[in-house]
Amino acid sequence: MTTQSGPEDGLLDPGLAALVGERRRLLNLAYRLLGSLSEAEDVVQETYVRWYAMSRQRQEAVESVGGWLTTVATRICLNQLGSARARREQYVGQWIPEPLPEPAERFGGVSTAVADDPADRVTLDESVNMAFMVVLESMTPAERVVFVLHDVFRYAFTEIAEIVGRSPAACRQLASSARRRVREARPVSRPMPADEAADVVRSFKRAWEAKDIGALIGLLDPAVTAIGDGGGHVSALPHPVEGGERVAHFLVQLAARATDLTFVERIVNGRPGLLAVHAGRTVAVYAFDIVGDRITHIWAVLNPDKLRLWTT
Structure with a gap:
């Protein structure tokens, strides 16, 4: 007798490791799209909830689990970005993206493999520095999503078009306008070591x-x-x-x-x-x-x- 596995009996599911392995990438994506780690965590959680809400038959019909998770997480973020802009217009004072610590410094300078802090799962590269995150805030939701997917995560415009429901040509135009915002906000100079x-x-x-x-x-x-x-x-x-x-x-x-x-x-x-x-x-x-x-x-x-x- 075979049983269908779920999150509570994941050891029986040979695909669970790959499924959970997508979490870091999804959190990286959602943080860059929303500028809030707490909101990014909620998006990733909701994405997994939607996955496990599907029948096992529908799950097995998904050709690329990573692609499915990315599509769902991105669409959730895109929906949230519109409401987030409205909330930030009512925000008291200036709104700055949520700052991220270096993973090791979260634990007194000692890296630990058992730590399960969300910040440990966000890659700290140039696409997450505060100046870049602030520029992302100046973009429209569509510009931000297309720009992050293409210029940061290297998705092809044909893939992005399927995710956001626009044509590849429209996505190229959105990425171009987003890059223009980056150039206008960031002076041309070598990054300081x-x-x-x-x-x-x-x-x-x-x-x-x-x-x-x-x-x-x-x-x-x-x-x-x-x-x-x-x-x-x-x-x-x-x-x-x-x-x-x-x-x-x-x-x-x-x-x-x-x-x-x-x-x-x-x-x-x-x-x-x-x-x-x-x-x-x-x-x-x-x-x-x-x-x-x-x-x-x-x-x-x-x-x-x-x-x-x-x-x-």
Whole structure:
């Protein structure tokens, strides 16, 4: 007598390992599409729920399990992106994508194979750094989906067309407009090596701790922009602060008020960043965009809902 296997008796299902093996890729995709790890987790969960809701006969009729999961997850994300844009228009203050820690740093600098943290399953490459994630937010839902699928995950336009229900030509046009947004938002310059970027962030940290306005101005681009995201839960900048001198003075005033904070160097979305720690708890995560040897953007995430992976 044979029985149909499900998630609870997966050891009897020879295809379960391959099915579960798709989870990392789906989470990578959903995070880049939504900018929220918690929402990405929900999408992946819903995708698997829909898979297991099908009969075994329908599951066996699927030619490519990975293709089916990707199609379903992408369509869920596409539907959510429209409502997400509406929610973010009502968001209190500025909205910044949820920051991701480096997997090993989530566990005190020690990598562990048994850890099942969602952040461990998101590959931290250049397509997930904060500057790139912010540019993705400027795209329409269709542009974002097509661009991420093609330019990041290398899907062919014919495959994307089937997923999003558009023609290959329309998908090429969407990808082209998305690339134009990237070019307009990102200056053409060589990516700064991580060690050099870390030196800039370290110098910034020291200047900030010393309340050295001159040193801060020297590290900031004259057109630097600082943005804070408190989500209405904690006090944050209601509007971006622009200009090297204005940002430097703002940072010094902040340091003068928050004398009980400790700043710690950490990797944020795959690039050197800082944490603000109070009484052993992370209260802010700072991500930076560095062009040449100057900081051009500072993103400060203070919304506690977005700091769950950083709290200890």
